[in-house]
Amino acid sequence: MQRLQVLKQDFFSLNTTQHLIIGSAVAAGGLLAYLVHKRRQIKSIPLGEGWWGAGDKPLSEDDKIYPFQVQTSDQEIEDLHERIDKTRYTDPLEDSCFQYGFNSTYLKKVVHYWRNQFDWKKQVAVLNKYPHFKTKIEGLDVHFIHVRPPHREGQRVLPLMLVHGWPGSFYEFYRILPLLTETQDGLAFEVICPSIPGYGFSEAPHKQGFDSLAAARVFLTLMERLGFSQFYLQGGDWGSLITTNMAQMKPQSVKGLHVNMMMSSRGLKVLLSLLIGPYLPFLVGLTREDVRRLFPFFERNVYEILRESGYMHIQATKPDTAGCGVNDSPVGLAAYILEKFSTWTDLKNKDLVDGGLERKFSLDDLLTNVMIYWTTGSIVSSMRFYKENLKTNIDNRVDSRVGIFVPSGLAAFPGELMHCPRSWAAIRYRNIRSYTFMPRGGHFAAFEEPKLLASDIVQFVKKVEKC
Incomplete structure (x- = not known):
């Protein structure tokens, strides 16, 4: 009163x-x-169809699933070191910290670690800790990891797909996987974590037009091929849009959708x-x-969004031009990618000489993500995803005109680039079961705060399952 x-x-x-x-x-x-x-x-949008392989679509496609392992070689590492050794640096402006981008003084320290201490062969073994697979969908070799929980008496196992964004990768989820596959109150998850086509070990589309709707359809096919008729979804960044599209395409299959980046309609x-x-x-x-x-x-x-979205305008217009340099220079690639892990974790990191990178991440983890892009040469194709999604007004797409009616869980991290209140999210997400103001964390939620994110996913699923 x-x-x-x-x-x-x-x-x-x-x-x-x-x-x-x-x-x-x-x-x-x-x-x-x-x-x-x-x-x-x-309450749903058409599935559609597509073919993204090279050349014409064949009469039939191999739908088998094949084991895959990440590999490396001495030649690959030697080539990397030679390119690193030839890097040219530009001195930073005095007291500029990360206000102009990745500070080259700190970049030299990162590169010195990369060249002399980072063990790529060891990190390849870490990547292969979980089972990797590939399967052909719509003409593309789609890569994913599939992690089953240890068997426990009386536990309930639910399938869950995790989808990454840019400039991340499936590796973002390595810290959260043990938390999700370990039984909590009789509940555990069987996790499928794919690479978006054009990212990492998933083949890049050979034709124009591969957007989030196409990725959603490919991942729905993947879940069907794995034998799942119903499942949960979780995503951030592009992953939030892709999983949202999946829920719009086949709401009958999506038991629940959890996202840590909410996008509302303007209006x-x-x-x-x-x-x-x-x-x-x-x-x-x-x-x-x-x-x-x-x-x-x-x-x-x-104003912060305007200051932080220059990369998006470049990638949404001329990704091939912008991508030439970072695809050829490992140090350029590292600066381009890691600057996002600085500012998107906390915008205040721009005021620090080291960008605050090692506050939430280890250099081994950060450089492993960079190496996934470097060794696969996938930075340009990953950047093209922006052009394919933004070449026309995204608000005019069919998915922008259709609500999301599956049970939804929303995690609002304070360091996210743009806050989306529940009332805004409810314009699109029409069945919100949980909305959590997270106490800390930014854009790369699973990478930064795996315990917080895992806990929110579990509590959301329990609400949906009523257990």
Whole structure:
């Protein structure tokens, strides 16, 4: 009651213009909510079809699953070292830290470790700790790891697919896998973790147009080929969009969808939140934590997004041009990728000389991810995924016009590039079973905070399973 009285006082303290803005916004918001509700009653989108292999589509395709192992050679390592030794550096500006990108003074330290201490053969053995496989889908060799939990009496095992984003890889999940496959209260997961085609050990598409919808269809085929008729999904970055598309394509197969990067539709409801939220957040479904993370909106979110999204504009327009240099220079590739692991973990890392990289990650883990891109030569094809998804207005795609009706769990990490309140997420995700304000962590949730993410996945699945 006291809180309501304070809110009333806040409202009546506003000037006439602010009253008019809020009144008009509320009225328009009611109309918009009705229209959005009507528009989003369609509960699935077409699967579609595709062929991404070289040349014409054959009459039949090998659908067998084959074991795969990551391999390396002395020649591969020697070539890497020769290229590293020929690197040219540019001195950083004084006191620039990571404000201009990857600071070359710290980069030299990372490269020295890479050249003299990093053991790629040892890390290849680490990668092969879990079983790897490949199978041909729509003309592409699709790579994935498949990890089954140890057998325990009375445990319930549920299939779960984890999908990475850019500039990550399947290796992001190596710290969370033991937590998910170990029984918790009688529940464990059988985890399938694929590489997006064009990333790492999955073959790159040979034809234009391979977007998140195509990736979703490929991964649905993979789960069907593995014998799963129902399963759970989890994703971040591109993985959140791909798994969301999977849930839209085959809602009958997706028991639950968990994402740690939420993308809401733009519209009047969001605009209302931005106009009214700082004054009367309860009217637009915002919590105090939402307000703290969102406002001041333009200074904290919009300007930061603009400063951090230059890579996206390049990759969404001319990925092949931009990719030439980083595909040829291992040090250039490392700087390009690892700078994202600095700023996307915590934007404040830009003010540190070392970018805060080793606060959450080891150099072995970071360089292993870089090596997956380097040894497979997949940086350019991974960058093309931006162009394929953003060459037209993504808001006009069929998936943007259809809601997500499967049970959904959303984990909001404070270091994510853009905060998405539950009220915004609910515009698209129409069956939210859990929404968690995570206490710490950023964009690479599974890599940074595996225990937090694993715990949130488990509690979400328990709510869906009612166990």
